Amino acid sequence: xHRTAASLLDYKGFLMAxxxxxxALDAPAVPASSAKxxxxxxxxxxxxxxxxxDTQIVATALPRVVSDLGGLDQFxxxxxxxxxxxxxTVPVFGKLGDLFGRKRVFMASITVFLLGSTLCGxxxxxxxxxxxxxxxxxxxxxxxxxxxxxxxxxxxxxEGARYYGWFSLTFGAASLAGPTLGxxxxxxxxxxxxxxxxxxxGALVLLVLCSTLYLPARRQKAHIDYMGVFLLVLAxxxxxxxxxxxGVKYDWSSPVILCLAAGSVVAVALFILSQRRALDPVIPxxxxxxxxxxxxxxxxxxxxxxxxxxxxxxxxxxxxxLTLDVQESGFVLTAMMLAVVLASYLSSxxxxxxxSYRWFPVLSMVVFAVxxxxxxxxxxxxxxxxxxVYMLLFGVAGGxxxxxxxxxxxxxxxxxxxxxxxxxxxxxxxxGTALGVSFFAAVMTSRLGTGxxxxxxxxxxxxxxxxxLSPEIVxxxxxxxxxxxxxxxxxxxxxxxxAVIPIALIGLVASFLLKDIKLAGRHAPAEPETSSADExxxxxSAARGNS
Numbered sequence: 220x221h222r223t224a225a226s227l228l229d230y231k232g233f234l235m236a237x238x239x240x241x242x243a244l245d246a247p248a249v250p251a252s253s254a255k256x257x258x259x260x261x262x263x264x265x266x267x268x269x270x271x272x273d274t275q276i277v278a279t280a281l282p283r284v285v286s287d288l289g290g291l292d293q294f295x296x297x298x299x300x301x302x303x304x305x306x307x308t309v310p311v312f313g314k315l316g317d318l319f320g321r322k323r324v325f326m327a328s329i330t331v332f333l334l335g336s337t338l339c340g341x342x343x344x345x346x347x348x349x350x351x352x353x354x355x356x357x358x359x360x361x362x363x364x365x366x367x368x369x370x371x372x373x374x375x376x377x378e379g380a381r382y383y384g385w386f387s388l389t390f391g392a393a394s395l396a397g398p399t400l401g402x403x404x405x406x407x408x409x410x411x412x413x414x415x416x417x418x419x420x421g422a423l424v425l426l427v428l429c430s431t432l433y434l435p436a437r438r439q440k441a442h443i444d445y446m447g448v449f450l451l452v453l454a455x456x457x458x459x460x461x462x463x464x465x466g467v468k469y470d471w472s473s474p475v476i477l478c479l480a481a482g483s484v485v486a487v488a489l490f491i492l493s494q495r496r497a498l499d500p501v502i503p504x505x506x507x508x509x510x511x512x513x514x515x516x517x518x519x520x521x522x523x524x525x526x527x528x529x530x531x532x533x534x535x536x537x538x539x540x541l542t543l544d545v546q547e548s549g550f551v552l553t554a555m556m557l558a559v560v561l562a563s564y565l566s567s568x569x570x571x572x573x574x575s576y577r578w579f580p581v582l583s584m585v586v587f588a589v590x591x592x593x594x595x596x597x598x599x600x601x602x603x604x605x606x607x608v609y610m611l612l613f614g615v616a617g618g619x620x621x622x623x624x625x626x627x628x629x630x631x632x633x634x635x636x637x638x639x640x641x642x643x644x645x646x647x648x649x650x651g652t653a654l655g656v657s658f659f660a661a662v663m664t665s666r667l668g669t670g671x672x673x674x675x676x677x678x679x680x681x682x683x684x685x686x687x688l689s690p691e692i693v694x695x696x697x698x699x700x701x702x703x704x705x706x707x708x709x710x711x712x713x714x715x716x717x718a719v720i721p722i723a724l725i726g727l728v729a730s731f732l733l734k735d736i737k738l739a740g741r742h743a744p745a746e747p748e749t750s751s752a753d754e755x756x757x758x759x760s761a762a763r764g765n766s
Contacts, residue, residue, distance in 0.1 A: 220689040226746040255431060259373070260382050262427045263366045264389045266329060269417055269424075270359040271390055273301065273336075275397020277352075280410040287410065290345025299463060300349045304356025305363070306649045307455040311448050312361035313368060313642025317635055318443070321369045322434045326425065328361025333421045340414035355414075364642050367625065371637040372434060376630040377738035380571030382623045384564045391560030395553065399623045420576060442498040450490035451501055455646070457483035462653035466661040502643050503636065512631040512640065514733045518580050519624050519644050520651035521726035525587055525719050528655020532663065532715060539708040540599055541606060542701070551607055555614040562618025570626055571736065577735035579623035584727035586616035591719035594712070599705040624648075630738055659715050671704075 316324040335355025342348035370382050404412040461479045469475045494500040507513050533555070537548040570576050590612035593722060597606065628644040629637065 236602065250415065255483050256304060256373075256728055259428070259431050260370065262383065262424055262431070263369060264385050265420065265423050266325075266362050267366050267386065267389050268393050269332070269420060270305075270362040271360060271393035272397050272400070273355065273417070274298070275393060275471045276401035276404075276413050277301075279398045279401030280405045280413045283405050283410040284348070285345075288342070288345045288348060293345045293349060296349045297345075297352055299459075300353040301359065303459045304353040305360035306459060306653075307452045308357045308360040309364045309452060309649070310501055310639070310642035310646050312636030313364045313500075313645075314444075314638075316365055316368050316638040318499060320434060321365055321372060321638065322428070322432055324361065325369060325428070327423060328358050328365055330358070331355075332358025332362055333418055334358070334739040335416045336417040336653035338419070340411040340516065364638065364645060367641045367645070368638040369432070369434070371629045371641065372634060375738075376626055377571060379629065380567050380622070380626055380738065383625055384567030384571070384644035386625075387560045387563035387567065387618065387622065390563075391556060391604055394556050394560075406725075407674070444493070444497040444499055444501050447490060447497050447501040450486050450493055454483055454486035454490055455650070457486055458650060459653050462657035465657050466664055471661065501639070503639055506636065506640060506643065507632075509631050510732070511627060511734050511736060512644075515624050515628045515631070515644055516647045516731055517729045518584075518620065518726055518733070519648040521722060522580075522583065522617070522620055522624070523648040523651030524655035524658070525591075525722050525726070527652040529613070529659060529715070529719065531656065532659050533613065536594075536708070536712050537606065537610075539707050540597070541601065541603060541714065542599075542705060543603075551603075551610055554607060555610040558611045558614030559618040559621075562615045563621045566619050567622040567626070570623060570642045574737040575735060576627050576630075576738065577622040577733060580627075580730040580733060581618040581727065583616050583619035583623075584617065584723050584730050586612055588720055588723040588727065590616060591723060595720075598709040599702060618759045627733065627736075630736060659718070662715050662718055663711050667707065671707055 277297060284297065310326055312328060332355055335351050335353075335358055338351035339348055339355055342351055367386075368616065370379050373379070374382065400416075401413050402409070404416060457479055459681050461476065461483055465471055465476045465477070491504070494502055494504050507516075534548050537543045537551055538545070543551070566579050570579070590609055593612070597609065623742055625641070628640050631640060
């Protein structure tokens with residue numbers, strides 16, 4: 220760390236040079252001392268922690284929120300609105316950072332996040348809370364992508380690998396602290412403090428970064444692609460609603476789902492057409508002429524689909540097949556999330572040391588496929604220790620490629636496209652997760668209803684019209700029927716795991732197509748790909764040579 224810091228640019232000198240000789244957009248901009256560097260990155264991680272924490276901390280307080288505000292039929296939107304708001308704005312904020320400067324856009328993002336937090340804490344109705352959660356989610360999406368892009372601008376890809384690993388630790392800390400902190404604040408103070416707690420921490424982040432983060436100014440005049448922003452947000456919201464409602468709230472053949480599907484497809488098509496004509500497109504289509512970037516996007520989508528998309532169903536598998544209670548399944552899930560964090564952190568360390576990300580996505584897809592095969596053989600008789608091993612494998616698979624893909628995407632970007640590149644890659648992973656949840660729900664629901672009727676209905680058990688069992692009916696089942704019910708769930712989940720195997724193998728094929736381009740360092744530029752339209756395959760070697 221200290222040896223690296225000693226060789227970094229004097230950042231104020233960099234700013235002066237950029238003002239006198241034009242913006243050196245391909246030169247990573249790094250603070251002058253290791254202490255200052257660590258302070259800046261640590262503060263950025265605190266901002267990411269706030270963004271991630273709010274997906275966890277609010278869940279614990281929701282029962283008390285419903286008790287105070289009512290709106291039981293709407294409470295799921297408190298979380299859904301936050302997630303949709305964040306995913307819809309990730310690529311937009313990424314592009315705005317490219318155009319106007321990442322520090323400026325970051326400050327705007329955290330201001331929106333804190334405003335949303337304040338309004339959430341003051342909400343008097345469930346409808347108000349949902350609307351303010353969307354606003355808070357918009358700020359959250361900006362926080363997350365701006366931090367990714369700021370680290371990408373501060374450091375070359377290889378130097379930044381060690382700091383990307385901090386994302387893994389931050390994710391783990393938020394996942395572990397969220398439910399506990401939410402419960403403590405709700406019990407000792409009031410549920411409104413799960414939102415108000417963001418204000419002093421966010422204010423501290425603003426204060427520290429205003430005085431320590433220095434980034435070169437971007438273009439003062441830019442052509443904002445308003446039509447592209449509108450169409451992209453429309454498409455993302457439509458796809459997220461489609462993923463959340465199809466087969467769950469509405470039948471796949473219902474008019475609502477059909478209209479959402481058609482509208483989303485039209486919005487995507489119009490967005491692509493608009494990007495071909497825009498002067499400053501939100502997602503420049505020229506990025507996809509770079510094979511590495513395109514491959515990263517595909518692998519990221521598949522990883523989100525089979526990784527995070529399957530997460531909730533793994534917990535449900537523990538509770539329905541192994542009949543673990545909520546606390547026991549929570550412990551197993553915690554162990555799995557720690558495996559994700561550890562694999563992600565260690566992989567980023569190895570990538571930073573070797574400069575190569577090539578084999579981590581390959582290994583990730585292999586482990587995904589192996590874990591799915593093992594889970595497909597599991598059932599009610601599977602021991603808990605063996606199930607924990609299977610869960611840990613899924614966690615390791617998810618962690619192996621999370622930072623590898625971010626670093627591979629960063630390695631393809633010129634300084635002017637870091638936000639667009641990271642925003643697009645993040646968006647595709649999120650869309651993969653959302654569509655994976657919907658797909659696995661449809662697969663499981665179709666098999667579960669048939670299994671319950673065939674194996675329990677004949678025994679006189681009252682099956683609901685939607686092909687499910689109420690908790691009251693489950694509580695009255697005899698021991699043999701409960702074992703039979705666990706078998707029905709095991710068979711239903713087995714179909715899900717069978718579906719994961721070919722999807723993971725597709726991801727494996729895509730991973731083999733990922734070129735092994737060494738991460739660019741300050742004195743060792745990455746080897747560019749052959750592409751006439753790829754203006755940003757690597758950092759500018761001339762700018763690095765001046766350092």
